[in-house]
Amino acid sequence: MIFKIIYRNLLHKPLNALLSLFLLMLSVAIISLLLVAGTQINSKLDKDLADVDMVVGAKGSPLQLVLSALYHIDAPTGNISKKEADKIAANPLVETAIPLSYGDSYKGYRIVGTIPAYKDLYGGKLAKGSFFAKPFEVVLGAQVAQRTGLKIGDLFHGNHGEEEKGEEHEEFDYKVVGLLEKSGMVIDQLILTPTESVWDIHEEEEETSSIAGTMMPMVRKAKPSDDHTDLDHLDHNITTIETKEAQDRQITALLLKFKSPMAIMTLPRIINAETNMQAAVPTLEINRLVNMLGIGITALQSIAFAIMLIAGLSVFIALYNRLKERKYEHALMRSMGSSRSLIFWLLLSEGILLSFLGFTLGFALCRGGLVLLNGVSGKDFHFYFDYAPVAEEGWLFAITLIIGILAAVIPAVKAYRLNIAQTLSDG
Amino acid sequence: MIHTKDLTYQYAGGKALSYPDVDVLRGETLLIIGHSGCGKTTLLHLLGGLLRPTNGQVVIHNQNTSILSDKKLDTFRGQHIGFVFQKAHFVQSLTVKDNILLASYLSGKQYRQNDLNSLTEKLGITTLLGKMPSSLSQGEQQRVSIARAILHQPDLVLADEPTSSLDDENTAKVASLLLNLTMVFGVALIIVTHDERLKTLIPQQLHLS
Numbered sequence: 056m057i058f059k060i061i062y063r064n065l066l067h068k069p070l071n072a073l074l075s076l077f078l079l080m081l082s083v084a085i086i087s088l089l090l091v092a093g094t095q096i097n098s099k100l101d102k103d104l105a106d107v108d109m110v111v112g113a114k115g116s117p118l119q120l121v122l123s124a125l126y127h128i129d130a131p132t133g134n135i136s137k138k139e140a141d142k143i144a145a146n147p148l149v150e151t152a153i154p155l156s157y158g159d160s161y162k163g164y165r166i167v168g169t170i171p172a173y174k175d176l177y178g179g180k181l182a183k184g185s186f187f188a189k190p191f192e193v194v195l196g197a198q199v200a201q202r203t204g205l206k207i208g209d210l211f212h213g214n215h216g217e218e219e220k221g222e223e224h225e226e227f228d229y230k231v232v233g234l235l236e237k238s239g240m241v242i243d244q245l246i247l248t249p250t251e252s253v254w255d256i257h258e259e260e261e262e263t264s265s266i267a268g269t270m271m272p273m274v275r276k277a278k279p280s281d282d283h284t285d286l287d288h289l290d291h292n293i294t295t296i297e298t299k300e301a302q303d304r305q306i307t308a309l310l311l312k313f314k315s316p317m318a319i320m321t322l323p324r325i326i327n328a329e330t331n332m333q334a335a336v337p338t339l340e341i342n343r344l345v346n347m348l349g350i351g352i353t354a355l356q357s358i359a360f361a362i363m364l365i366a367g368l369s370v371f372i373a374l375y376n377r378l379k380e381r382k383y384e385h386a387l388m389r390s391m392g393s394s395r396s397l398i399f400w401l402l403l404s405e406g407i408l409l410s411f412l413g414f415t416l417g418f419a420l421c422r423g424g425l426v427l428l429n430g431v432s433g434k435d436f437h438f439y440f441d442y443a444p445v446a447e448e449g450w451l452f453a454i455t456l457i458i459g460i461l462a463a464v465i466p467a468v469k470a471y472r473l474n475i476a477q478t479l480s481d482g
Numbered sequence: 483m484i485h486t487k488d489l490t491y492q493y494a495g496g497k498a499l500s501y502p503d504v505d506v507l508r509g510e511t512l513l514i515i516g517h518s519g520c521g522k523t524t525l526l527h528l529l530g531g532l533l534r535p536t537n538g539q540v541v542i543h544n545q546n547t548s549i550l551s552d553k554k555l556d557t558f559r560g561q562h563i564g565f566v567f568q569k570a571h572f573v574q575s576l577t578v579k580d581n582i583l584l585a586s587y588l589s590g591k592q593y594r595q596n597d598l599n600s601l602t603e604k605l606g607i608t609t610l611l612g613k614m615p616s617s618l619s620q621g622e623q624q625r626v627s628i629a630r631a632i633l634h635q636p637d638l639v640l641a642d643e644p645t646s647s648l649d650d651e652n653t654a655k656v657a658s659l660l661l662n663l664t665m666v667f668g669v670a671l672i673i674v675t676h677d678e679r680l681k682t683l684i685p686q687q688l689h690l691s
Contacts, residue, residue: 056587059580060573067575383571390532391630392560392588394553476527479567479642 057397061404071373075409076416078366083417083455085359088424089352090447095440096348100126100341103241105176108319110335111135111143111326112308117335118344124155124308125337127165127241128436130217131157134305135332143309143326148318154306156253159213160221163434164199166213166229166246168253168306176310177240183207184233190251193229197237198244198437205231213256224256244437254304363458370409370462374402378466385470386478399471406463407456414455418448483508483670484529484638488538491524498536501525502688504672508637511661511671513680516690522674523642525690529672530640531559543637560589564631564669566660568643570623572615578626579611586634593633601629605659621652625659632663639664641673645680653679 065072103126112120113133122129137154144152153176156168167173171186174194184207187194195205205211210228214221229248237243313319323334385398425440433439485505492498499521506512516522527533529540531547539548543562550558564585572581582602586593602608605625610618618626624644631639641660645653657680664671673680681687 056580056584060576063575380574384573387567387571388573388584388588389556390530390559390565391585392556392558392590394556397588476524476532479527479532479571480523 057401060401061408065405065408068373068377071369071377072409075366075369075373076413078362078369079410079413079455079459080416080420082359082363082366083414083451084420084424085362086356086451087418087421087448089356089359090451091421091425091440091445092428093352094445094447097345099438100345102239103177104337104341105240106312107176107310107337108313109311109323110308110337111140111311111332112335114331114333117333118340120308120333120335121337121340124310125241127157127167127245128438131307132333134307135309137304137306139330139332140306140309143311143322143332146318146322148313148315148322149311150314151310151312153310154250155308155310156250156306158307159215159224159253159256160217160219161199161211161213161229161246162203163217163219164196164203164244164246164437165217166193166248166253168248168250170250173247173310174235174242177238177242179238179242180236182234182236184231186233187247187249188232190249190255191227191229192232193246193248193252194233194235195231196235196243196245196247199246200234207231207234227252227256250306363455366413367458367462370406370459371465374405374463374466378469382470382473382478385473386475389473389475390479395471395473398473399467402467402470403460403463406459406461406467408459410455410459413459414452417455418444483510484540484542484672486529486538486540489525489528489535489540490537491521491528491533492536499524501528501538501690504529504688506638506670506672508668508670509665511664511673511684511686513684513687514672514674514690515676515681515687517676520690522676522690526640526642526672526674529638530563530565531555557590560585561591561634562637564634564636564639566624566627566631566639566641566644568646570615570620570627572623572626574614574616576615577611578607578613578615578618581615582611582626582630582633585630589634589636591634593635597633597635598629601633601663604663605629621648621656624648624652624656628656628660628663632667632669635667636669638670638672641671641675643675643677644673646675646677650679653677657683 105125107125110120110124112124112131113135115132119129120132123131140152140154143149151172153170153173155173157165159166174186181194182197184194195203199205209231211231212223212225212227213229214223216222229246229252235242313322319336323336326332326334388398389395422442425442429439483506486501486503488500488503490498490500501521504512504514514522514525524533528535531540531550535548539546541547542558545558545562547555547558573584576584582598583593602611605628607622607625607629610622610626615623615626631641639660644660645656648656660671660673661683673684
């Protein structure tokens with residue numbers, strides 16, 4: 056009966072309740088979305104950092120270099136000479152150096168030429184098969200295997216560039232020899248192969264196409280097929296490969312781990328000043344990125360909290376305005392035996408119920424938003440949001456309830472103090 | 483069922499009222515008559531425990547209500563007293579039926595389905611049960627509040643000007659239903675009014691000056 060009184064009262068003025076509910080829902084949904092997205096993106100950025108101290112690549116934007124070489128969400132800045140890179144790797148301060156060569160893809164998933172040590176950065180373990188041993192053997196990240204359906208023993212062709220419609224390298228078959236366990240990190244969305252595979256494909260092409268200088272010319276997405284003509288694959292001139300091999304083999308980036316943190320102070324500066332490559336420190340670049348995003352997130356959160364305050368105000372006004380017409384029914388209920396505190400709780404519960412419903416709807420709306428985000432951007436970034444609640448949403452729930460309680464407490468106290476005899480004599 | 487002793491009430495403004503003793507038994511009806519401003523409604527509120535007397539005592543069902551705590555008084559009122567007010571107040575968001583049942587719910591006393599059926603039938607409000615109170619006429623509203631005051635079988639029904647906003651026809655109907663039903667349910671009834679039309683119906687009268 057009491058619950059009936061509470062919800063019937065809310066339904067009695069449906070537009071008031073709807074306005075309050077809508078405002079609460081909207082603010083909760085926005086804050087929730089920011090919390091979930093922020094938490095998951097941050098943890099993703101953090102995990103994929105994988106303790107890499109420095110990334111070396113072609114000159115350009117350091118953030119772009121980090122995003123492309125560590126997170127595989129941006130195009131590379133260009134290529135660097137393997138010989139130059141080897142010199143840096145030989146520095147005594149360097150503990151591990153891992154070369155990456157990329158530029159090709161399969162169904163939107165990057166094919167990365169590297170050495171087996173790369174998987175250890177992410178603690179990657181084989182789920183099935185073996186690790187690659189010779190060129191054109193590949194190991195698939197868990198997400199790649201799941202979404203492409205490729206199995207061990209399958210053959211496929213790489214596409215030039217990052218897009219599915221990039222030109223196919225038809226003369227080379229990649230062979231799947233292993234599948235990695237799901238790690239929740241960036242290697243889930245990569246196809247790993249020995250660096251030599253990438254060299255073989257592109258050196259051959261370089262010989263036959265007239266473009267010189269870049270091994271993977273299509274690093275920016277512009278005009279993917281301009282780099283090659285249809286003649287590319289008709290005619291091979293294998294004899295010249297041998298001679299080129301030693302002198303200017305190239306890689307896209309080099310991931311480095313140092314033996315001592317001291318190296319971070321010196322090596323990047325030396326590389327940036329004295330070579331035609333650039334060195335970027337991932338933690339610095341990602342901090343910069345997070346700070347930039349942080350300003351936007353804080354602004355949006357402030358707006359959402361303002362909406363929530365307005366929602367609280369709307370609950371307050373709705374309850375307070377009706378208090379005058381409801382004082383007779385409160386006096387009546389008192390005359391029928393209800394205590395002061397029951398009336399108090401009745402009004403408070405209306406605020407609590409509204410904020411509870413507002414939170415629930417907002418929470419649902421946020422999940423709807425995530426589904427939409429995953430549909431729109433998941434494919435581009437190979438990143439899918441998880442729908443599980445994050446810890447901060449517990450706080451958000453508490454804050455929403457407190458707002459509802461605060462909004463209802465003044466009307467509730469007024470109703471608690473109601474003078475029944477006076478009210479009934481007036482009416 | 484109810485008797486009072488040396489009741490006085492002092493308004494915050496300073497005006498003090500003292501009342502003659504009242505004594506009503508189960509099934510009896512007392513009409514308290516007086517011109518406006520003589521403290522009729524105050525007396526009714528004292529009897530119903532909505533106000534506390536400055537001096538004297540109100541004893542209902544062998545319980546001196548003046549000494550009960552606020553919370554106990556609320557509960558006692560719910561269980562032993564039913565009210566009919568001049569203007570029928572309702573919980574506007576509940577249906578007529580839920581409004582009638584509310585008194586039983588708040589008093590914590592079970593009602594009998596048979597009582598509900600016979601009451602609503604005798605009061606002629608069976609067809610109104612599903613409606614909202616605001617859609618009822620004043621005569622209908624007053625009949626609904628009688629059902630609400632009686633259903634949970636209180637010992638005492640206090641009616642404050644129950645007929646003064648009704649026309650002659652409805653007055654006769656409401657008054658006879660009140661008298662009849664309190665008799666049938668064995669309830670003591672006290673009506674406070676300045677309505678001359680009731681004088682002829684109820685012999686036992688107390689005049690306030």
